[in-house]
Amino acid sequence: MAARVRFRRSAYSAVVKGKVASSGTLGLLVSLAAWFERMARTHDRGRRQRPRRVLSQRFERTRSRAMPQNRRRQNDPTARRIGVDWGTTHVRAWLLGAGGRVLDVRRDDRGMGRIAGDEAAFGAVYDTLVADWPDVPALACGMVGARQGWIEAPYVEVPTALIGLASRAVTVTSPKGRRLAILPGICQREPADVMRGEETKLVGLALEAPDVASSGFALLPGTHSKHAALEEGCVVHFRxxxxxxxxxxxxxxxxxxxxxxxxxxxxxxxxxxxxxxxxxxxxxxxxxxxxxxxxxxxxxxxxxxxxxxxxxxxxxxxxxxxxxxxxxxxxxxxxxxxxxxxxxxxxxxxxxxxxxxGDALVRRALAHLAALLEGADI
Amino acid sequence: MAARVRFRRSAYSAVVKGKVASSGTLGLLVSLAAWFERMARTHDRGRRQRPRRVLSQRFERTRSRAMPQNRRRQNDPTARRIGVDWGTTHVRAWLLGAGGRVLDVRRDDRGMGRIAGDEAAFGAVYDTLVADWPDVPALACGMVGARQGWIEAPYVEVPTALIGLASRAVTVTSPKGRRLAILPGICQREPADVMRGEETKLVGLALEAPDVASSGFALLPGTHSKHAALEEGCVVHFRxxxxxxxxxxxxxxxxxxxxxxxxxxxxxxxxxxxxxxxxxxxxxxxxxxxxxxxxxxxxxxxxxxxxxxxxxxxxxxxxxxxxxxxxxxxxxxxxxxxxxxxxxxxxxxxxxxxxxxGDALVRRALAHLAALLEGADI
The missing domain is CATH 3.30.420.310 (2-keto-3-deoxy-galactonokinase, C-terminal domain)
Known part of the structure; x- marks a missing residue:
């Protein structure tokens, strides 16, 4: 088990440390092969463990709902990461434990649309959201990284390896000194298209269903539905x-x-x-x-x-x-x-x-990518 | 010439007096045949007279623009009809002389949308619009005849003879005792569709270009574009x-x-x-x-x-x-x-x-249909 963990970390770290360009390099091929192999293993493990996973998800949901919103968790030793999904209309933050378990959740309706371009407002909202949480590694996705967001995290162009997105994260520091990494979106030149936030769900999907990520198609219905073709862990095309x-x-x-x-x-x-x-x-x-x-x-x-x-x-x-x-x-x-x-x-x-x-995929992806960024155990 | 006028009046009066149902009766066929024959004649006349028509239209436009808006025309002996185009966003009224010549024009932005369902408001707007005009026969088209208009003028169903629309007009009396006839719209059951106002332009088109009305297609682009197939003076289908x-x-x-x-x-x-x-x-x-x-x-x-x-x-x-x-x-x-x-x-x-x-067609149609309703010389 220790060997497997080490293998996974080294395969990821090659991607995370920016050795992998968005296309065409030998490094990409090597890393993708490793990533693909890993996905196949996770897939087998996932199959064996499915009943347990479903049970634990149920348990987490109950626990999350029962948790008083104002309970202070500043010294919670089980807290590992903070994940933030900051869209146009609202923001949600999760305090995550080992394996992405949800320890606490916060929500605010000051989405990017309401505070567009106002850097101070983003900082204030974030500090309020996480005020009583421990200062663990934090990662956000969504419109918070748009040009009118807290800071621009420029788009990564397709074809792009999903797991490589972490290496393109941009970091901000809040007024209270909290560091938050913000994931980029994905763009496509021909035909022109963009996504911000959905790519994180696709990372979660790749972790959850490696067979889909290796050769599949994802449909994310919504305000702006995304249709994404996935191959070997990469988004190759979307609409x-x-x-x-x-x-x-x-x-x-x-x-x-x-x-x-x-x-x-x-x-x-x-x-x-x-x-x-x-x-x-x-x-x-x-x-x-x-x-x-x-x-x-x-x-x-x-x-x-x-x-x-x-x-x-x-x-x-x-x-x-x-x-x-x-x-x-x-x-x-x-x-x-x-x-x-x-x-x-x-x-x-x-x-x-x-x-x-979709929400479960976002949480899983954020926990996973935050760990990659910190080089810590996943 | 006198004979021709008489023929035209009797052919119309059969339609106007409601002898023609919307489909299927012998009366319809007889009247359509008469109407079609008349159109063929008008067509020939129209061709010969085209240069004059264009000139007179230009003259009318100049005159209309030069006319002071507040000039009193209450005793204008040349005034023959009032035409009103009362849509969702605004209303326009024309004082028309012989041959549909524009003597004066009024405009107001209290369209049906602003005073929907308010009978008194429709009456007040109308009395203001025509206050200093003589009390000549008046005819309106458009949303003023919708369910939320001044009074409902129920739709006539396709296939329907354009000139027969006058017989389905509904009359209201304003607070100051002015009578106004309101034209119906046209509806279609399969596929469901409606128009209100555009049918009057089609009447004008039939007068202006009888060949199109006998077998043609009209495209009326706009907020709700209408595509209408015309045959033998009837709207047979539209979208x-x-x-x-x-x-x-x-x-x-x-x-x-x-x-x-x-x-x-x-x-x-x-x-x-x-x-x-x-x-x-x-x-x-x-x-x-x-x-x-x-x-x-x-x-x-x-x-x-x-x-x-x-x-x-x-x-x-x-x-x-x-x-x-x-x-x-x-x-x-x-x-x-x-x-x-x-x-x-x-x-x-x-x-x-x-x-x-389109505006010229509406004026021409209103002048023509108002004359039909009053049984007067056209």
């Missing part, structure tokens, strides 16, 4: 589809605002029909279908819940039609997104994707 | 494509608001490329192209004017791809819409459409 944003913007600001159910309830039959339709539409037909939806609510007994189901189905059907039918897909998401997407797969007669919890 | 609304909503409320030029300037090369691309995209590819546009403005030196051109081109290209390539098209619009649409036709290698001024 963003702003399905969630379109749904929100159309539902709130277009003529459809008068037709849509507000409380989120949707009619499953209308959804199913629309998924099939959306998957076959041309671009202009989708635009026309939006007006048709308004007209149906004027002319027919088309309920607001049916309208909501139909809009959601049209957009999701159109999005899923972009996916390669032959490739097995890992679906990475949280809460409410999983059910309609899984349903849409069934409606389209496609094999059910393997489902992974 | 709404909310291109303008999508452009506005995405530019103001989506992630694209950070990328788009605000002052309306657009890059023609980016527009042309995007028209070609938009015409070939699948629905999901259009969605993805929206994010790609944002990514280009983050990663490349992609200017706000280029972004504006690209968004406009993608949506217009997608819309025009829906049009039958073989059918000659009449393009009905005003001001800024005509140039980019005409440009997109050229980019797509399609024959240039014949262009008609």
């Amino acid at each position: 963003s589809v702003p399905t969630g944003e379109l749904f929100d913007v159309l539902g709130q600001h277009s003529l459809l605002r008068f037709s849509l159910e507000r409380d989120g309830a949707y009619d499953a039959i209308a959804f199913d029909d629309a998924v099939l339709e959306g998957a076959t539409l041309r671009a202009g037909e989708l635009t026309a279908a939006l007006f048709n939806l308004r007209a149906r609510s004027l002319l027919e007994a088309f309920s607001p819940a049916a309208a909501r189901g139909r809009l959601s189905g049209l957009l999701i059907g159109a999005e899923l039609a972009l996916l390669d039918r032959e490739r097995p897909i890992a679906l990475v998401g949280s809460g409410g997104m999983i059910e309609p997407i899984s349903r849409a797969f069934r409606v389209l007669g496609r094999p059910a994707p393997r489902v992974f919890d | 709404s494509v909310p291109t303008g609304e999508l452009f506005d909503v995405l530019g103001q409320h989506s992630l694209l608001r950070f990328s788009l030029e605000r002052d309306g300037a657009y890059d023609a090369i980016a527009f042309d490329d995007a028209v070609l691309e938009g015409a070939t995209l699948r629905a999901g590819e259009l969605t993805a192209a929206l994010f790609n546009l944002r990514a280009r403005s983050l990663l490349e030196a992609f200017s706000p004017a280029a972004a504006r051109g690209r968004l406009s081109g993608l949506l217009i290209g997608a819309e025009l791809a829906l049009l039958d390539r073989e059918r000659p098209i009449a393009l009905v619009g005003s001001g800024g819409m005509i140039e980019p649409i005409s440009r997109a036709f050229r980019v797509l290698g399609r024959p240039a459409p014949r262009v008609f001024d």
